[in-house]
Amino acid sequence: MRFQWVVPLLIASFLRAQSPFPAPQDSVPARAATVTVAPGATVALTLVSTIRSKSTRPGDAVRAVVAFPLTQGSQLAIPAGTYVQGVVNAVHAHPSRGQAPSVDLHFTTLLFANGYSVTIDAVNTAVNLGPPGPGPSTLGEIADARDGAPLAGEGFEGAGQNPQPPPLPPLPQTGPNPAVITGAVLGGGLGITAFALILSHRHAGNIDAVLFDNGWQFQMAFTQPLTLDASRIADAAATPAPR
Numbered sequence: 001m002r003f004q005w006v007v008p009l010l011i012a013s014f015l016r017a018q019s020p021f022p023a024p025q026d027s028v029p030a031r032a033a034t035v036t037v038a039p040g041a042t043v044a045l046t047l048v049s050t051i052r053s054k055s056t057r058p059g060d061a062v063r064a065v066v067a068f069p070l071t072q073g074s075q076l077a078i079p080a081g082t083y084v085q086g087v088v089n090a091v092h093a094h095p096s097r098g099q100a101p102s103v104d105l106h107f108t109t110l111l112f113a114n115g116y117s118v119t120i121d122a123v124n125t126a127v128n129l130g131p132p133g134p135g136p137s138t139l140g141e142i143a144d145a146r147d148g149a150p151l152a153g154e155g156f157e158g159a160g161q162n163p164q165p166p167p168l169p170p171l172p173q174t175g176p177n178p179a180v181i182t183g184a185v186l187g188g189g190l191g192i193t194a195f196a197l198i199l200s201h202r203h204a205g206n207i208d209a210v211l212f213d214n215g216w217q218f219q220m221a222f223t224q225p226l227t228l229d230a231s232r233i234a235d236a237a238a239t240p241a242p243r
Helices: 002-018 178-205 230-238
Strands: 034-037 042-047 061-066 070-072 075-078 083-092 102-111 117-128 210-212 217-222 226-229
Touching (some): 034 070, 034 075, 034 230, 061 102, 083 117, 117 226
Antiparallel strands (some): 034 226, 042 061, 070 075, 083 102
């Protein structure tokens, strides 16, 4: 009688051994499918275009490249090397005294290395990360040269010298008055100087100087929220930069 429970116990043990174990729960949270860039976020850019004082006009295309990757939390949002395209809104080539030239830029497109393209709304900030490059050229610097020759007619006085003979009477003038000649020379010199200054300022205003050259570093700030595809961003970050 004691063996009548052996067979059922063996069958139950065999069935329990054949049943699958419950699948372990995945403790790693799934990554978000999108990355959101908040308004006000800034990214460092390097200018690819050249902005000039006269030939660059509002509406001209401008291009830059991301110099340092932008992250939002723990997720990569914009890899370094991503191109940014936009337009020039205004060029301030001749600001008020004591201020440097500036430019207003509006960026509209992000172009990733894998071809992923996104419409954006962003502008350049007032913070410049690098020098803007050579400023407008200035011409017409006038040098004020003076000779150091002694004045004609200076006497030599000193102790122990013999007294000087009395001065001779002046000779009669046979030409124009020296005062008139001196005034004419000074007036002509001032006129030539003023004319040269006018020409130099006019010529300097016509120079198409480079205000911001290729390689200038600055910042761009987003004015609207931006939602990006996380998988496309990861693919762009793994794509080698074109040579």
